Amino acid sequence: MTDRGGAVAAATGAEALSTELPVGRPTSWWGMVMFVATEATLFACLLGSYFYLRFQYGPQWPPPGIEDPKLLKPLVMTAILLPSSLPVMWAEHGIRHGQRWRLNLGMAATFVMGTSFLVLQGTEYDEKLHMFTLTSNAYGSLFFVITGFHGLHVLVGLSMIGWLLVASLRGGSFGAHRHDRVRNVAIYWHFVDTVWVAILFTIYLSPRL
Amino acid sequence: MSTTTSTAGGIDRDDLARLAEHWDEPRSLRAWFTTVDHKKIGRRYLVTAGFFFALAGLSALVMRTQLARPEAGVLSPDEYNQLFTMHGTAMIFLFATPMLFGFGNFLVPLMIGSRDMAFPRLNAFGYWVFLFAGLFMWASLPFGAAPNNGWFAYAPLNQEQHNPGLHMDVYALGLLFLGISTTSGAINFIVTALKLRAPGMSLNRVPLFVWAIVATAFMVVFALPALNADNAMLFLDRRFGTHFFDPGGGGNVLLWQHLFWIFGHPDVYIIVMPGLGIVSAVLPAFTRRGVVGYPLIVLAIVAISIVSFGVWVHHMFATGLPQLSYSFFSAASTIITIPSGIQIFAWLATMLLGRLVLRTPLLFVIGFIVTFVLGGFTGAMFALTPFDQQVTDSYFVVAHFHYVLLGGALFPILAGIYYWLPKITGRMYHEGLARWAFWLFFIGMHVTFFPMHLIGLFGMPRRVYTYRGGLGWDVGNLISTIGAYLLAVSLLLTLIGVVHAVRRGRPAPADPWEGDTLEWSAASPPEPYNFPVIPRVHSLHPTWDERTAESTTTGATEDRILSEGRRTLFTSELDARSERAAEMPEPSFKPLVLAGALLVFFISMLLAWYPIAIAAVVTVAATLAAWLWPVRRPDEELGVAS
Numbered sequence: 023m024t025d026r027g028g029a030v031a032a033a034t035g036a037e038a039l040s041t042e043l044p045v046g047r048p049t050s051w052w053g054m055v056m057f058v059a060t061e062a063t064l065f066a067c068l069l070g071s072y073f074y075l076r077f078q079y080g081p082q083w084p085p086p087g088i089e090d091p092k093l094l095k096p097l098v099m100t101a102i103l104l105p106s107s108l109p110v111m112w113a114e115h116g117i118r119h120g121q122r123w124r125l126n127l128g129m130a131a132t133f134v135m136g137t138s139f140l141v142l143q144g145t146e147y148d149e150k151l152h153m154f155t156l157t158s159n160a161y162g163s164l165f166f167v168i169t170g171f172h173g174l175h176v177l178v179g180l181s182m183i184g185w186l187l188v189a190s191l192r193g194g195s196f197g198a199h200r201h202d203r204v205r206n207v208a209i210y211w212h213f214v215d216t217v218w219v220a221i222l223f224t225i226y227l228s229p230r231l
Numbered sequence: 232m233s234t235t236t237s238t239a240g241g242i243d244r245d246d247l248a249r250l251a252e253h254w255d256e257p258r259s260l261r262a263w264f265t266t267v268d269h270k271k272i273g274r275r276y277l278v279t280a281g282f283f284f285a286l287a288g289l290s291a292l293v294m295r296t297q298l299a300r301p302e303a304g305v306l307s308p309d310e311y312n313q314l315f316t317m318h319g320t321a322m323i324f325l326f327a328t329p330m331l332f333g334f335g336n337f338l339v340p341l342m343i344g345s346r347d348m349a350f351p352r353l354n355a356f357g358y359w360v361f362l363f364a365g366l367f368m369w370a371s372l373p374f375g376a377a378p379n380n381g382w383f384a385y386a387p388l389n390q391e392q393h394n395p396g397l398h399m400d401v402y403a404l405g406l407l408f409l410g411i412s413t414t415s416g417a418i419n420f421i422v423t424a425l426k427l428r429a430p431g432m433s434l435n436r437v438p439l440f441v442w443a444i445v446a447t448a449f450m451v452v453f454a455l456p457a458l459n460a461d462n463a464m465l466f467l468d469r470r471f472g473t474h475f476f477d478p479g480g481g482g483n484v485l486l487w488q489h490l491f492w493i494f495g496h497p498d499v500y501i502i503v504m505p506g507l508g509i510v511s512a513v514l515p516a517f518t519r520r521g522v523v524g525y526p527l528i529v530l531a532i533v534a535i536s537i538v539s540f541g542v543w544v545h546h547m548f549a550t551g552l553p554q555l556s557y558s559f560f561s562a563a564s565t566i567i568t569i570p571s572g573i574q575i576f577a578w579l580a581t582m583l584l585g586r587l588v589l590r591t592p593l594l595f596v597i598g599f600i601v602t603f604v605l606g607g608f609t610g611a612m613f614a615l616t617p618f619d620q621q622v623t624d625s626y627f628v629v630a631h632f633h634y635v636l637l638g639g640a641l642f643p644i645l646a647g648i649y650y651w652l653p654k655i656t657g658r659m660y661h662e663g664l665a666r667w668a669f670w671l672f673f674i675g676m677h678v679t680f681f682p683m684h685l686i687g688l689f690g691m692p693r694r695v696y697t698y699r700g701g702l703g704w705d706v707g708n709l710i711s712t713i714g715a716y717l718l719a720v721s722l723l724l725t726l727i728g729v730v731h732a733v734r735r736g737r738p739a740p741a742d743p744w745e746g747d748t749l750e751w752s753a754a755s756p757p758e759p760y761n762f763p764v765i766p767r768v769h770s771l772h773p774t775w776d777e778r779t780a781e782s783t784t785t786g787a788t789e790d791r792i793l794s795e796g797r798r799t800l801f802t803s804e805l806d807a808r809s810e811r812a813a814e815m816p817e818p819s820f821k822p823l824v825l826a827g828a829l830l831v832f833f834i835s836m837l838l839a840w841y842p843i844a845i846a847a848v849v850t851v852a853a854t855l856a857a858w859l860w861p862v863r864r865p866d867e868e869l870g871v872a873s
């Protein structure tokens with residue numbers, strides 16, 4: 023504000039000092055953060071609905087005929103999904119230094135981990151479907167809709183990662199000066215991970231409290 | 232217009248020619264479908280929302296005709312249900328918010344001195360989705376399959392077993408579809424206002440209208456998910472047999488109401504807030520001074536957008552919730568009147584301290600204040616739980632929310648139409664005709680809705696397709712219907728006024744009102760690139776300010792002309808310091824294709840053509856992948872190490 027004509031800013035502003043690197047937070051970063059914020063609110067509404075229905079339902083939850091959820095498999099799933107953010111971070115740092123191999127390797131690792139998560143979720147569904155389905159009662163509806171909606175997000179995240187990987191392998195896509203898309207996919211993936219923790223707590227742990 | 236004057240300074244004819252070359256769009260069919268220009272998109276939002284308003288208004292007129300006298304036979308009960316539901320749903324979702332987003336689209340980049348929105352293609356996409364979602368919902372009416380459960384669609388009446396047919400599927404899917412547009416638009420506004428402001432426009436120099444739009448956008452980001460979750464569960468319940476709202480299966484009908492009003496109360500402010508922003512934008516030009524108490528108004532805007540999330544239960548005082556929660560929400564509902572009051576007093580002070588120029592936009596602003604305050608008055612009555620329980624679901628409520636909505640949204644929208652028409656079309660409107668429209672509107676409004684208070688207190692319930700004579704409701708209803716016809720005439724006059732201006736109006740100068748914000752520094756209508764030179768902003772009223780004007784003439788510098796390519800300037804979020812010039816996207820078919828694929832998806836979900844729905848999803852994914860596919864660049868430019 024002290025800089026009247028903009029002359030000082032023109033000479034010393036970030037752009038003049040570094041003509042190469044993108045300066046400031048890019049618009050796409052803000053766009054992704056806002057998108058994640060609205061998505062997170064959506065999950066909050068779903069989980070809030072879970073607790074609302076649960077406490078309105080009565081003393082026994084899950085409803086009679088359904089056992090408390092088993093914990094082993096979801097904990098294994100957690101142990102796979104949560105660390106899958108690490109290779110993404112590693113890849114992102116790599117591409118910031120122009121190391122494309124790190125981008126490719128990191129994304130590939132996360133892709134494998136995310137896919138394993140989905141496969142495990144498939145077997146988990148297979149087990150649960152013997153006990154209850156989407157239409158059995160409100161508990162079944164909540165269980166399958168919430169975990170299914172999250173699974174869908176994992177699938178979308180995996181598509182993004184696969185898409186990044188293809189673009190990167192084609193060449194000419196990302197480097198130290200162009201990695202907005204990598205960063206945005208990373209934000210989305212971290213979000214998908216974090217939401218899983220909330221779901222683990224709500225669906226699997228809270229009935230045992 | 233402004234181009235000829237600005238050639239004198241730092242910008243020359245070559246720059247102008249280059250700018251025109253990079254930004255102009257040919258007048259072709261292709262350009263019509265591919266445009267990403269925020270001004271064209273904004274205009275389309277306004278026209279399309281106006282069209283949906285006409286449909287919703289005609290529905291209201293038919294309803295009022297039916298209710299003019301007891302036991303009339305214009306409509307069957309079933310038709311009446313569909314009409315009032317479509318009227319309410321369309322007014323709220325397809326008219327008020329998109330109309331105000333239309334103003335926002337046209338004006339925000341101009342007011343902050345930018346050349347477009349942050350995401351121009353997303354903007355085009357948002358428009359197409361809005362158009363398609365609106366058509367999707369209205370198209371159900373001729374088939375007799377329109378939503379019929381009231382605009383808030385309470386459970387259990389929204390369930391398949393109580394309400395068979397497609398009615399509520401149209402509602403759930405239509406609003407989910409529309410939500411995509413509203414959310415993307417909101418995110419676009421936030422990012423635009425954060426990153427694309429002209430250098431020097433620090434947060435304390437952002438026009439109040441932009442503040443209002445951004446606060447609205449934040450409310451959309453955090454409120455709309457509740458509605459989306461609600462509608463997704465509704466559709467699953469109806470179509471795929473889940474039990475969220477079905478007590479028989481362990482669900483709960485009140486879940487619908489909670490989620491709906493967690494969205495719905497902020498939505499009242501989502502509708503009204505940009506309207507208040509229009510008022511703050513119009514006043515300076517017609518009082519010849521800045522709005523009094525700028526920081527207070529900004530604080531009020533922020534406070535409203537936060538507190539509005541804490542009051543939803545006041546819509547549910549008649550549902551038998553714990554007493555303590557009534558007290559809490561009653562208090563919160565009372566508190567939220569304070570920031571609204573602050574704004575009203577600030578405007579009154581502005582008018583008292585300023586020199587009034589009584590043109591039509593100002594008339595509508597005054598009409599707004601009168602009507603809105605009356606609506607707020609009855610609103611404060613509802614905050615008293617016993618009174619609320621007495622009049623809930625009566626015509627008193629209908630009267631109240633029409634005072635708030637017509638006052639808070641329609642009056643400002645009409646003020647905005649007259650105020651910015653010269654900027655949008657480049658033509659002046661006919662003042663005499665406009666005054667007739669105002670007075671008819673003002674009188675028609677009160678003749679229609681004031682009697683509703685009384686017939687409501689006399690016990691007439693809302694949402695009834697007819698009533699028996701001799702209950703003391705006959706006269707009130709007849710007067711109300713006469714008022715509705717007056718309203719129709721006045722709105723017709725406004726339409727004629729707009730068409731007349733576009734066809735015959737005298738050409739408008741760049742700044743016919745001597746307004747204070749930056750849109751009045753651009754030509755009327757603005758060039759495709761908005762500003763030949765992006766201004767450097769030195770005050771809250773840049774168009775009244777010599778130094779800002781100078782920055783676009785003799786003080787123009789290369790970093791704000793940016794004529795090499797289709798570029799605009801990014802600045803820092805808080806202080807608006809120059810960061811870098813950014814390349815803006817070219818016109819593209821992809822937004823239309825993506826929206827079209829979504830339309831196919833929603834239609835096939837509605838009609839249970841699931842294989843087609845899957846094909847549509849694949850198309851959506853492929854279009855997105857192509858849309859965001861990175862351009863191939865040489866390694867040196869990318870900065871690759873090995």
Ligand code: HEM
Pocket residue numbers: 288291292294295315316318319320322323327380381382383629633636637640641679692693694695715718
């Ligand atoms: C322009 C003149 C208007 C007239 C003559 C009019 C008239 C009516 C009538 C007769 C009803 C039905 C009452 C009932 O049977 O319960 C109604 C309901 C409603 N109106 Fe309007 N209205 C107008 C404008 C608006 C506007 C501008 C909005 C919002 C921005 C709006 C929002 C609503 C809503 C939300 C409902 C409730 C629908 C429901 O019960 O589900 N109206 N209006």
Ligand SMILES: [Cu+2]
Pocket residue numbers: 495496499542543545546
């Ligand atoms: Cu409310």
